[in-house]
Amino acid sequence: MHEMALCESLVAIIESEAAAGGFHRVHSVRLEVGLLAGVERDALQFGFQVVTRGTVAEGALLQILPAVAQAHCLSCGWRQTLSRPIGLCPSCDGPLSVTGGRELRIKEMEVE
Amino acid sequence: MCGVCGCGDLGHEQEHEHELHHRQGQEVHAGHDHAGHFPRFSHAPGLSGRRMVQIEQDLFALNQRYADRNRQSFEERRIFTLNLMSSPGSGKTTLLVRTLEAARAAGLVAVIEGDQQTDRDARRIGETGVPVRQINTGRGCHLDAHGVAHACAELPLAGDSTLFIENVGNLVCPAGFDLGEARRVVILSVTEGEDKPLKYPDMFRAADVMILNKIDLLPYVRFDVDACRTHARSVNPRLAMLSVSATQGDGMAQWLAWLAAERAQWVRGQGSVAAVTGG
Numbered sequence: 019m020h021e022m023a024l025c026e027s028l029v030a031i032i033e034s035e036a037a038a039g040g041f042h043r044v045h046s047v048r049l050e051v052g053l054l055a056g057v058e059r060d061a062l063q064f065g066f067q068v069v070t071r072g073t074v075a076e077g078a079l080l081q082i083l084p085a086v087a088q089a090h091c092l093s094c095g096w097r098q099t100l101s102r103p104i105g106l107c108p109s110c111d112g113p114l115s116v117t118g119g120r121e122l123r124i125k126e127m128e129v130e
Numbered sequence: 131m132c133g134v135c136g137c138g139d140l141g142h143e144q145e146h147e148h149e150l151h152h153r154q155g156q157e158v159h160a161g162h163d164h165a166g167h168f169p170r171f172s173h174a175p176g177l178s179g180r181r182m183v184q185i186e187q188d189l190f191a192l193n194q195r196y197a198d199r200n201r202q203s204f205e206e207r208r209i210f211t212l213n214l215m216s217s218p219g220s221g222k223t224t225l226l227v228r229t230l231e232a233a234r235a236a237g238l239v240a241v242i243e244g245d246q247q248t249d250r251d252a253r254r255i256g257e258t259g260v261p262v263r264q265i266n267t268g269r270g271c272h273l274d275a276h277g278v279a280h281a282c283a284e285l286p287l288a289g290d291s292t293l294f295i296e297n298v299g300n301l302v303c304p305a306g307f308d309l310g311e312a313r314r315v316v317i318l319s320v321t322e323g324e325d326k327p328l329k330y331p332d333m334f335r336a337a338d339v340m341i342l343n344k345i346d347l348l349p350y351v352r353f354d355v356d357a358c359r360t361h362a363r364s365v366n367p368r369l370a371m372l373s374v375s376a377t378q379g380d381g382m383a384q385w386l387a388w389l390a391a392e393r394a395q396w397v398r399g400q401g402s403v404a405a406v407t408g409g
Contacts, residue, residue, distance in 0.1 A: 020271050020303040027189045039183060056306050056332045103331055105365040113367055122189040130180045 021058060024122065025065035029073055031124060036074045041129035044075040048126050052085045053101045054119035078127075087119025193307055196275035200282070200310025205400050207289040210393045213309050215333060216317035217326075218299030221343045223251050225317060225376040226296055230258045232386050238291035242281045244273040244298045251296065261286045272303035275310055292393065301330040312396050319344040320351055324358035331365040339370040339388060346375040 032044055047066075051057055059082055066080045087100040093112025100119060107114055188194075204211050216222050226241065233239045241262040243251045252264035263281040265273060278295060287293065295311060297304040316337035318326055321344055327334040334340065340362050342355065355373070362369055372388060374381035 020306065023270060024189050027192065031185070031187050031189070035183065035185060041181075041183070045180060056302070103335065103365075105331070105335065105363075106367060120190075124185045124187050124189070126182050126184045128180055129183050 021061035022065040022069065024057065025062065025069040028066065028124065029069050029075060032075050032127065033073060035127070036129070039129070042074055043130045044078045045128040045130065046079040046081055047075065047124060048081045048083060050083045050085050050121050050123045050125050052087065052119040052121040054087050054103050054116070055122050057122060083125065085119060085121045088117050090115045090117075190306070193275050196279055197308035197310040200275055200279055201312075202310075203282075204293070204310060204312065207287070208397065208400065209287060209289065209291050209293050210313075210396055211293040211295065211309075211311040212313050212315055212389075213295050213297060213304070213311035214315045214317065215297045215301070215304045215337070216299060216319075217301045217322065220299070220317045220319040220322065221376050222296055222299065222317050223254055225341070225343060225374065226294055227254060227258055228376050228379070228382060229294070229385070229389075230255065230260050232382070233292060233389070234258070234260065236386075236390065238288045240285050240287055240291060240293050242273075242278060242285070242293065242295045244277075244296060246270070246298060267298055271298060271300050272307050273297050273309060274307050278309045292389075301326065301333045305330075305332040305336045313338045313392055315339050315341060317341045317343050318358070320347055320353040320355075322353075324354050325361055327358065327362040327365050334362050334369065335366045337366065337369060338392075339372060341385065342371070342373040343376055345373045345380055346378045 028049070032047065036042065036044070051059065051062070062082065063080055070076050070078060088097070089100050089104070090097050091107035091110060091112045092115055094107060094110040096107050096109040100116065104114070106112065214222055214226065230239055230241070239260050241255045241260055243255060243262060243264045244267060245251055245264070246267050246269070248266070249264040252262045255262040263285045265277050265281050267273065267277070273295065295309060314337045316333055318340060320342060323329070342358065348355070359371055362371065370388065372381060372385050374385050376382070
């Protein structure tokens with residue numbers, strides 16, 4: 019639901035990079051999106067198209083790179099990469115420690 | 131200068147660096163028009179040709195910076211801050227009004243109200259005599275830390291007090307935006323589905339306490355309290371759980387006791403942090 023606002027943040031970063039870095043057109047943007055970040059890929063693509071209109075990134079390709087999370091059970095030592103959030107260890111119902119998966123990071127852009 | 135983030139006076143046209151948050155539809159800066167803050171880059175000869183630019187910027191980082199700053203300010207002034215979140219219609223404002231009546235007796239309190247439109251909730255809170263500031267997010271679906279910083283600057287906020295922030299009614303987006311609060315409260319009412327913790331796990335995972343509201347209606351609705359608690363615990367094993375009826379007063383004593391205990395624990399935590407940094 020807030021993908022539109024996130025796209026506005028994204029475009030603001032791109033615009034300030036354009037002003038600072040001396041480019042006037044963006045061809046593609048690579049964005050790392052954690053699978054637990056609560057961000058919908060389709061909504062992000064749609065928002066990006068709408069929000070980039072009239073900016074240096076108009077028509078640019080948004081490449082979404084999924085980032086997984088690592089879960090580790092504090093009781094039994096179970097470990098796995100997660101592509102969706104879970105609350106308790108599936109093996110022993112123990113508490114999980116989860117790292118990563120919440121990224122929403124611009125990695126790089128192809129510009130001109 | 132507004133003194134909160136150094137963004138200049140209202141209506142001030144000066145250029146500054148923190149464009150991002152002003153583009154999220156927050157109307158805290160009434161008349162603070164940032165259009166034209168993005169000078170279009172004019173093409174420089176000799177710089178043409180495609181190239182890759184590495185950026186490594188996190189989109190949540192800006193909100194997090196403001197949230198960290200808010201948290202530090204709250205800790206320095208010992209303002210115990212709670213972020214109240216729920217879907218629309220769960221009874222957040224009624225619970226808050228009832229809470230304020232009791233909390234005022236225990237110490238100083240203030241409120242920030244978040245809604246897309248209108249100051250209706252702020253007026254309801256204002257009737258209790260508690261200082262209140264309304265943030266209208268416009269089409270924004272959640273409060274953000276920058277808007278909260280500005281609302282705080284406009285509030286008479288005393289030290290050693292409690293600040294309640296009532297977020298926009300929405301079980302999705304507010305979960306992703308830290309405001310700098312000390313505790314997160316999620317409110318669910320028995321007129322909703324008991325499986326909401328499973329359907330909106332991010333919110334329940336991010337919360338410290340779940341308040342089940344409108345329990346006076348349990349005889350009239352199909353709501354399995356035990357199943358709801360089991361669902362909530364499955365997404366967040368550390369979640370504290372309370373049941374109240376804000377309109378009838380059931381469970382309010384337990385909720386107020388939870389608030390007092392959490393505040394005391396938080397203050398002790400600040401004391402030890404201060405002692406460590408002071409030493």
